[in-house]
Amino acid sequence: MKSKLKFFNTLGRNLDEFQPVSDGEARMYTCGPTVYNYAHIGNFRAYVFEDLLRRTLKYFGYKVTQVMNLTDVDDKTIRDSRKKSMSLNDFTAIYKKAFFDDLKALKIDPAEYYPAATDHIPEMIELVKVLLEKGFAYQAEDRSIYFSIAKFPEYGKLARIDMENQRAGVRIKTDEYAKDSVADFALWKAWDENDGDVWWDSPWGKGRPGWHIECSAMSMKYLGKTFDIHTGGIDNMFPHHEDEIAQSESANGCRYVNYWLHCDHLIVNGEKMSKSAGNFFTLRDLLEKGFNGNEVRWVLLGAHYRKKLNFTFDACDQAKMQLRRFGEFFLRLKEIKEGDCVCSTVPDLLAKAEQEFADAMADDLNVSEAFAVMFQLQRDINKMMDNDELNQAGAAAVLEVFRKFDAVLAIFDVDAAKEEAVPEEVLTLAARRQDARKNKDFATADTIRNQLKILGWVVEDSSEGFRCKKI
RNA sequence: GGCGUGGUGGCCGAGUGGUCAGGCUGAGGUCUGCAAAACCUCCUACACCGGUUCAAUUCCGGUCCGCGCCUCCA
Numbered sequence: 001m002k003s004k005l006k007f008f009n010t011l012g013r014n015l016d017e018f019q020p021v022s023d024g025e026a027r028m029y030t031c032g033p034t035v036y037n038y039a040h041i042g043n044f045r046a047y048v049f050e051d052l053l054r055r056t057l058k059y060f061g062y063k064v065t066q067v068m069n070l071t072d073v074d075d076k077t078i079r080d081s082r083k084k085s086m087s088l089n090d091f092t093a094i095y096k097k098a099f100f101d102d103l104k105a106l107k108i109d110p111a112e113y114y115p116a117a118t119d120h121i122p123e124m125i126e127l128v129k130v131l132l133e134k135g136f137a138y139q140a141e142d143r144s145i146y147f148s149i150a151k152f153p154e155y156g157k158l159a160r161i162d163m164e165n166q167r168a169g170v171r172i173k174t175d176e177y178a179k180d181s182v183a184d185f186a187l188w189k190a191w192d193e194n195d196g197d198v199w200w201d202s203p204w205g206k207g208r209p210g211w212h213i214e215c216s217a218m219s220m221k222y223l224g225k226t227f228d229i230h231t232g233g234i235d236n237m238f239p240h241h242e243d244e245i246a247q248s249e250s251a252n253g254c255r256y257v258n259y260w261l262h263c264d265h266l267i268v269n270g271e272k273m274s275k276s277a278g279n280f281f282t283l284r285d286l287l288e289k290g291f292n293g294n295e296v297r298w299v300l301l302g303a304h305y306r307k308k309l310n311f312t313f314d315a316c317d318q319a320k321m322q323l324r325r326f327g328e329f330f331l332r333l334k335e336i337k338e339g340d341c342v343c344s345t346v347p348d349l350l351a352k353a354e355q356e357f358a359d360a361m362a363d364d365l366n367v368s369e370a371f372a373v374m375f376q377l378q379r380d381i382n383k384m385m386d387n388d389e390l391n392q393a394g395a396a397a398v399l400e401v402f403r404k405f406d407a408v409l410a411i412f413d414v415d416a417a418k419e420e421a422v423p424e425e426v427l428t429l430a431a432r433r434q435d436a437r438k439n440k441d442f443a444t445a446d447t448i449r450n451q452l453k454i455l456g457w458v459v460e461d462s463s464e465g466f467r468c469k470k471i
Numbered sequence: 472g473g474c475g476u477g478g479u480g481g482c483c484g485a486g487u488g489g490u491c492a493g494g495c496u497g498a499g500g501u502c503u504g505c506a507a508a509a510c511c512u513c514c515u516a517c518a519c520c521g522g523u524u525c526a527a528u529u530c531c532g533g534u535c536c537g538c539g540c541c542u543c544c545a
Contacts, residue, residue, distance in 0.1 A: 013475095031545075039545085046545035074543065161474060161541065185543085211543045233545025234476095240543070263545065264476085267538080302494095303484065308477080308538070315483065318495055328508070360485095368485040372493040382509055386502090442504055449506080460507050469507085 003362040005060055007229075008306060010237060010260040011158050015364060018259065020228045025065065026057045028229035029219040029257075030111065031236050032068040035095035036076040038282040041296070041311060042266040042273050044106060046233045048297055049263045049305040049365075051108040053231065055408045056361050066111035067222045070096060072118050074211055078198050088198050089118070102283045105293040106300075107410040115218045117209065121200045123217040124209040127251055128187045128202075136250040140179055143190035143205055149183050152246045158260060159238035185243050186210035212243040216256075220248065230257040234264050266300070266309045273311075286316070295319040298411050301367050323411065329378055330402070330414055332385060333395040343384075343394035350401050353377040357405060367409070374405060422468045426457050430468050433459065 005018040020026050030050045033039050039047075050068075057064050071077070072092040081091035096116075103110070117124075128145055131137040136151045149155045149163065156162055163183045190207040191199040199206040209217075219227065225248070232241060241260065248256040265272070268279040286296050298319035303309040353373055360369035381398050384390045390398075399414060406412040422430075433448035452459055452468070460467045 033545085034543090043545050049545090071543095076543090159474080159540075163541090231545095235540070235544055238474095238540060243543095265539075265545070270537090272538085306476090307484090310483080312483085314495085318483075322494070325508095332508085366485075368493070372485075375493060379510080383511095386509055437504080440504075446505070458507070461503075461505095462508085467508095 002060060002358045005056070005362050006364055007259055007261055008364050009258075010262050011257075013160075016259065018228075020062065021224075021226060021258070024061065024063060026062040026229060027065045027223045027227040028054070028057075028067070028231065029215070029223060029227065030066060030068040030230075031215065031232035031240070032070050032114070033095075033099050034071040034074055034076060035092045035099060036074075036080050037095060038098055038284060039102060040273065041281050041283060041286065041300070043233075044102065044283060044296075045266040045300045045309055046231075046263045047103065047108055048106060048300040050231050051106075051410070052301065052305070052365060052367070052408070053229070053261065054109060054111075055410065056365060059358075059361065059404075059408045064112075065223065067113045067115065067219060068111040069215055069218050070099075070114055070116045071211065071214060072096070072116050073198065073208055078195055082196050105283060105287065106297050107293060109410075113222050115222065117214045117218075120214070120218050120221065121209065123221055124213050125188075125200075125202050127213060127217045127220070127247070128209075130251045131187060131247060134250065136247075137187055138180065139204055144186050144207065145188040145204055146179055146184040147187050147243070147247055147250075148180055149185075149246060150181060152250055154249075155246050156242065158242050158245055161238055161242070185212060185239060187213050187247070212240055213247060215240070216244050216248045216251075219244075220252075225252040226255050227257060229259045229261060231261045231263065234262045237262050261305075263305045264308050266311050268311045270310060281311075289313075289316075291316050291320065294323055294411050294413065298323060301409065301411070304368060305365060326378070326412055329382065330399065330412070333381070333390075333399050336385070336390060336392050336395040343389065343391055346384075346390070346394040346397060349377070349380055350397055354401060354404065357408075361408060370405070370409070374402075377401070422457070423455075426452060426455055426468055429455075430457075430459050430466055434466055437461070 006015050007018055008014070009016045018026075028050075030047075033043060050066075054064050054066055070092075073088060077088060077092055081088045084091060128137065131147065132139075132145065137145050137147050139145050187210050188202060188204060188207050189210055190205060195208065199208060219230070230241065230244075237260075245256050267273065268281070271279060273280050283296065287293075295316060296319075299311065299315045300309070302315060302319075353376070356373045357370050360366045360373060363369070377398075381390065384394075402412065403414050406414055429448050429452055433445045433452075436442070436444040436448065449459060457468050457470055460469060
């Protein structure tokens, strides 16, 4: 019996039981990347968290519909594409492709929809129209359209921010005079010369959409006016998500999102990641340093999503080591021959582990507990194998359970765990060493061991014979 | 200034009003010709000061320190 899924809801700051709008379905929206550069590992922490959420929902039997937007028009994309004298589309296409390559490397399951902002301008214009008609928005002197937060009394309910008490002076901008209130945000930005050839026609003249309206328009189109889960980085909570709520609820007159989940930041060696500090890493950087997707993913799952994650290369090394141990463990399970040993305790052991794993994940995605369950099971099963207490059927059942765990965590590749092809030369040497051992000629055996080491292989002896492993 | 969040053993990182996290590292041991792998044991922490309580790392108050947001940064 799986326990009930509970999530910490930023809206209300409570651990809430998950009750979807439609039984058995989970509809979620995820703030995706702004495609003006390669995403960094901090970004990927959020995407891995969202993937974990998605996989957990599926593990608990929900049909998931996920939307992740691609912001391919904003100040930064326009600025950098012009810098490179490329069209906006050609420029963003590079980073869209890179983004999807990276997702794949981290085994992040594809969302059902990846709408690009530039493909949904009409929907955004439509939404702005509604807001104007209903009196929530206005056109300012600069011809841009702004949302008037004064018209939405609940403004601040997500981030718990009272605009009255905010620090004055920091938001001063040159165009501020145009707005009724400094906190009003742009729904539609009128064209200016910095935009170059990037503009769309609208009832208010040429221009481009504001950032916030993008998410409202696209989520509405694919998920409906009220949907279940909205995720994002903690820094998107304000103002981005607060603004989404204001626009969407004003336009539709109904609740926008039921559960808001926010992921905290990744820091590097205790400091915020920044290019100037030299601690800024993209996924590509880590792959070049010899870490694979599973290892990076393991590191990114290393702390609860609502806590800061301290990224270190020490953690990467640890992940590598632990994954190697699990790999060996799976291999050992697969090598078990049919036997008549007693495995009567295995089903109970596995059922208990599955239950505890599910309980951990149901509790607001407590991965640390889930990992502890897996380590415990690994140890128990290793012990049984040490004592020849596990037969082939039992081993298969254990592997099956780890496959289920991996459907949620996606770090193992249970079935990819197999022996590397051993070159003939290595095999021959190892066999000769085995003969030497049988003849108690340990000097020769050790010499061959050294030869193998030079070739990059280690040989392990067991009661069954020997096994060659790549160093 | 406002709001929020956190300080756990050498390191990473869960959790709880009263026997357990877990992982890594280190030490010792079993096994092994030697090794490796695996297993066992040990290293018993909860920022500081008060308070509540039979009992606080866990609840309350205060102090110190870190971090985030209030600037279209996940």
